[in-house]
Amino acid sequence: GENVEQHPSTLSVQEGDSAVIKCTYSDSASNYFPWYKQELGKRPQLIIDIRSNVGEKKDQRIAVTLNKTAKHFSLHITETQPEDSAVYFCAARGTGTASKLTFGTGTRLQVTL
Amino acid sequence: GAVVSQHPSWVICKSGTSVKIECRSLDFQATTMFWYRQFPKQSLMLMATSNEGSKATYEQGVEKDKFLINHASLTLSTLTVTSAHPEDSSFYICRSIGAPNTEAFFGQGTRLTVV
Numbered sequence: 001g002e003n004v005e006q007h008p009s010t011l012s013v014q015e016g017d018s019a020v021i022k023c024t025y026s027d028s029a030s031n032y033f034p035w036y037k038q039e040l041g042k043r044p045q046l047i048i049d050i051r052s053n054v055g056e057k058k059d060q061r062i063a064v065t066l067n068k069t070a071k072h073f074s075l076h077i078t079e080t081q082p083e084d085s086a087v088y089f090c091a092a093r094g095t096g097t098a099s100k101l102t103f104g105t106g107t108r109l110q111v112t113l
Numbered sequence: 114g115a116v117v118s119q120h121p122s123w124v125i126c127k128s129g130t131s132v133k134i135e136c137r138s139l140d141f142q143a144t145t146m147f148w149y150r151q152f153p154k155q156s157l158m159l160m161a162t163s164n165e166g167s168k169a170t171y172e173q174g175v176e177k178d179k180f181l182i183n184h185a186s187l188t189l190s191t192l193t194v195t196s197a198h199p200e201d202s203s204f205y206i207c208r209s210i211g212a213p214n215t216e217a218f219f220g221q222g223t224r225l226t227v228v
Contacts, residue, residue: 100162
């Protein structure tokens, strides 16, 4: 089955700096890669996603890049703010929305003033 | 977006008792429901996948007789933790999909504490 690795496990940045979180996946058939933000005790929130036919996608301060050949994808957050502090999960999924979504191990992002 | 309502949001139960968690899709028909478990400071681990009217498919290592899943209607799926033990204490969350190739939605999650 799919295996998703995520690094780093914790990340501390100063407000205004950029944060980068990286993930690798094992199943070359995976073609959908969402990123979730989870605050303590809450459900994960989808913040951005990318499909395998696209190499990069941006939404305001958040961007995701995908290297299908190397089977890795990254989340980039620019101009970080304290409210960006949370746990971020990457995930990978095969064809079809009913396919399993495999999550990475999570990154705890702390944005300090 | 669509709403998946999960109840209860938290529950404390005694060891040996059973707890039922419900997920309702409020404005769409949930054809597929995924149930996840998340231990503190860990990732979401898929427990089982259920399709309306069918038996659930459990992931390796998940006891189907302990974690009973019912998906009898297109708007309701339940997870029952039977004979709960302290090691079952976790955050349980459902994720629901309606029509093919539509977005999936998480419930709010249930914090289960077994004492």
